[in-house]
Amino acid sequence: MGPFPLEPYRSTRLLYRAPEDNPTDDAFFQALYADPSVGSMASTALIRPLSTKERKELRAKLEAIMFMSVMICIIPDEGSDKVPETIGVISLKEQAPDFTHNRTHELAITIARQYQDKGYGPEAISWMLDWSFLTAGLHRVELTVSEWNERAQKVYQKLGFVLEGRRRECLWKGGRWWDLIHMGILAHEWKAAGS
Numbered sequence: 001m002g003p004f005p006l007e008p009y010r011s012t013r014l015l016y017r018a019p020e021d022n023p024t025d026d027a028f029f030q031a032l033y034a035d036p037s038v039g040s041m042a043s044t045a046l047i048r049p050l051s052t053k054e055r056k057e058l059r060a061k062l063e064a065i066m067f068m069s070v071m072i073c074i075i076p077d078e079g080s081d082k083v084p085e086t087i088g089v090i091s092l093k094e095q096a097p098d099f100t101h102n103r104t105h106e107l108a109i110t111i112a113r114q115y116q117d118k119g120y121g122p123e124a125i126s127w128m129l130d131w132s133f134l135t136a137g138l139h140r141v142e143l144t145v146s147e148w149n150e151r152a153q154k155v156y157q158k159l160g161f162v163l164e165g166r167r168r169e170c171l172w173k174g175g176r177w178w179d180l181i182h183m184g185i186l187a188h189e190w191k192a193a194g195s
Helices: 023-034 036-042 052-064 095-103 120-135 150-158 187-192
Strands: 014-017 066-074 085-094 105-112 140-148 162-173 176-187
Touching: 014 120, 023 052, 023 085, 036 105, 052 066, 066 105, 066 120, 066 162, 085 095, 085 120, 105 120, 120 140, 120 150, 120 187, 140 150, 140 162, 150 176, 176 187
Parallel strands: 105 140
Antiparallel strands: 014 066, 066 085, 085 105, 140 176, 162 176
């Protein structure tokens, strides 16, 4: 195999494509951001209903700061006339512009509720780590996860992310204080894990 994969924007069950400014992607983002259970796991922001205008502004703001952002889609069965079904978004955010030479980016992923617990998240993260270290030449990928999102923490640990610290009791949710957990993975750790 040469230095370039034959299908660089695919994994076993998933296809990764750029977000488009069209009604289909708009509707997906609207539904994703409108689901409070998804929002409470994917964001530390105060969960509240957002208007269509606010969700569009949020999408534009997020896309403006991303180094790499792709839609996660299920590949239809071979021979099927179905189009790939969009199930989530995964992205890498560059640190501050004066931090670029350190080759560190922050990972974020959001999967629609009905597609969670099917292994799509770990598959997409593995693909993004491959892209990060093999294609983009990053040295480090990091993330933050809320203490209440134990399922995500387990997935990140399984994929090789290491607990690096926590901001104690900085998040208010459900009538109590929670920690914000910082995790990261270095290129040589990813390589040693056999990815």
